[in-house]
Amino acid sequence: MRGLYVHVPFCARACPYCDFDFQVGRTPDAAGFVTGLERELDARAQELAEWTCPDEHVDSGMSDGTWSTVYLGGGTPSLLGPAGLGLLGEWLARRFPGAGGREFTVEVNPEHGDPALYSAVRAIGGTRVSLGTQSLELAGLRTLGRMHTPAQALASVAAAAAAGLRVSADLIVGWPGQTAAGVAADVRGLVEAGAEHVSVYALTIEADTPWPTLVRRGKRRLPDSDHQADMLAAAEQALTAAGLRHYEVASYARAGAEARHNLLYWTWQDYLGLGPSAHSARYFADGAVLRRGNLRGLPAWVNDPGTPAEAERLTPEAAAIEGLWTGLRDLRGLDVAAYLRRFPAVTRAWVEARARRQVMRGNLEWVDEDRVLRIAPGRWYWHDAVAADLLA
Ligand code: SF4
Numbered sequence: 295m296r297g298l299y300v301h302v303p304f305c306a307r308a309c310p311y312c313d314f315d316f317q318v319g320r321t322p323d324a325a326g327f328v329t330g331l332e333r334e335l336d337a338r339a340q341e342l343a344e345w346t347c348p349d350e351h352v353d354s355g356m357s358d359g360t361w362s363t364v365y366l367g368g369g370t371p372s373l374l375g376p377a378g379l380g381l382l383g384e385w386l387a388r389r390f391p392g393a394g395g396r397e398f399t400v401e402v403n404p405e406h407g408d409p410a411l412y413s414a415v416r417a418i419g420g421t422r423v424s425l426g427t428q429s430l431e432l433a434g435l436r437t438l439g440r441m442h443t444p445a446q447a448l449a450s451v452a453a454a455a456a457a458g459l460r461v462s463a464d465l466i467v468g469w470p471g472q473t474a475a476g477v478a479a480d481v482r483g484l485v486e487a488g489a490e491h492v493s494v495y496a497l498t499i500e501a502d503t504p505w506p507t508l509v510r511r512g513k514r515r516l517p518d519s520d521h522q523a524d525m526l527a528a529a530e531q532a533l534t535a536a537g538l539r540h541y542e543v544a545s546y547a548r549a550g551a552e553a554r555h556n557l558l559y560w561t562w563q564d565y566l567g568l569g570p571s572a573h574s575a576r577y578f579a580d581g582a583v584l585r586r587g588n589l590r591g592l593p594a595w596v597n598d599p600g601t602p603a604e605a606e607r608l609t610p611e612a613a614a615i616e617g618l619w620t621g622l623r624d625l626r627g628l629d630v631a632a633y634l635r636r637f638p639a640v641t642r643a644w645v646e647a648r649a650r651r652q653v654m655r656g657n658l659e660w661v662d663e664d665r666v667l668r669i670a671p672g673r674w675y676w677h678d679a680v681a682a683d684l685l686a
Contacts, residue, residue, distance in 0.1 A: 297362065300365070303317055306370065306403075307441060332385065366400045368401055372407070402423045412459060425461065430480040434476070467529055478528060490538070580638065587605070589602070623677065
């Protein structure tokens with residue numbers, strides 16, 4: 295079991311808070327992008343052959359070698375439109391036959407989410423869409439610089455559900471002026487329209503985005519961390535009241551609707567990232583992990599799709615430390631036996647020693663007869679701080 299991620303680097307317009315890798319334009323060159331992917335695969339042929347080498351690669355009973363999940367992210371994959379998605383889907387089917395058998399997700403912006411697009415998603419094997427709804431309040435969408443309206447957001451969720459796709463919707467909370475009642479109304483609207491998975495992100499502003507300039511011009515305010523915490527709490531309350539379980543730091547789902555591709559990251563499975571700025575990870579029998587990040591920017595990647603911007607092989611112990619952080623994102627907890635199979639360089643005593651301080655502080659707890667270590671209920675908000683302590 296391993297995942298395939300394709301970064302589709304096109305957006306119609308830049309949202310002022312976003313630091314993802316994308317190129318602005320309304321008519322993306324889908325054929326040129328697919329040619330770039332083909333060239334990347336050719337350039338990485340040797341590396342990819344090693345992924346299937348049984349002597350080199352760990353399976354530890356955790357991988358059956360199939361590309362079980364596919365995730366088309368971005369950027370805005372739906373900007374490719376039905377025809378462009380068709381081209382990309384044909385290429386995936388040829389180069390990765392059978393990929394996405396357990397889950398195949400396509401990110402869609404609400405302004406593109408109509409029956410024709412969803413029919414194209416289904417035609418290429420898509421089973422799920424992740425919708426960038428972000429807010430159902432016009433003030434929120436305008437503050438965030440989104441192109442769609444609240445009505446389009448709701449219609450795109452309903453149309454995806456009617457097309458037989460599983461629906462995940464994103465919410466950004468903590469934008470200045472948002473209220474707890476507004477968050478609760480957003481959640482109700484999305485769930486009633488058919489979302490069975492909701493990802494909630496606090497608005498964070500990176501220095502290299504347009505937002506700080508807008509603040510200097512008096513056109514935006516910076517988010518306030520206390521307000522963000524209140525909005526995250528409001529989202530959790532509304533989502534759990536609606537019957538979605540908080541299963542990952544930023545994600546809520548009905549039973550069975552958890553994001554399988556994302557869970558693969560939190561359970562230390564291999565993933566291959568293609569396209570500009572995409573990341574890959576491959577685990578080895580001793581627990582070491584090879585991480586690789588592609589060149590950022592469409593022109594740089596098109597010029598040289600085979601050369602990584604970064605590549606490092608973490609030692610078995612460094613990988614084990616990082617594995618604690620990733621494993622604890624899954625709020626169901628980290629199964630210590632599975633963890634030790636993936637990271638044989640460390641022992642249960644090592645895990646206990648690393649976790650002891652956070653257990654004493656009440657941020658982590660042992661459950662299921664001490665087989666599982668998890669973030670204590672209500673402490674998920676401090677996941678990053680707990681992780682920083684574990685990594686230290
Ligand atoms: S559409 Fe998505 S990827 Fe594109 S700029 Fe907006 S938030 Fe970023």
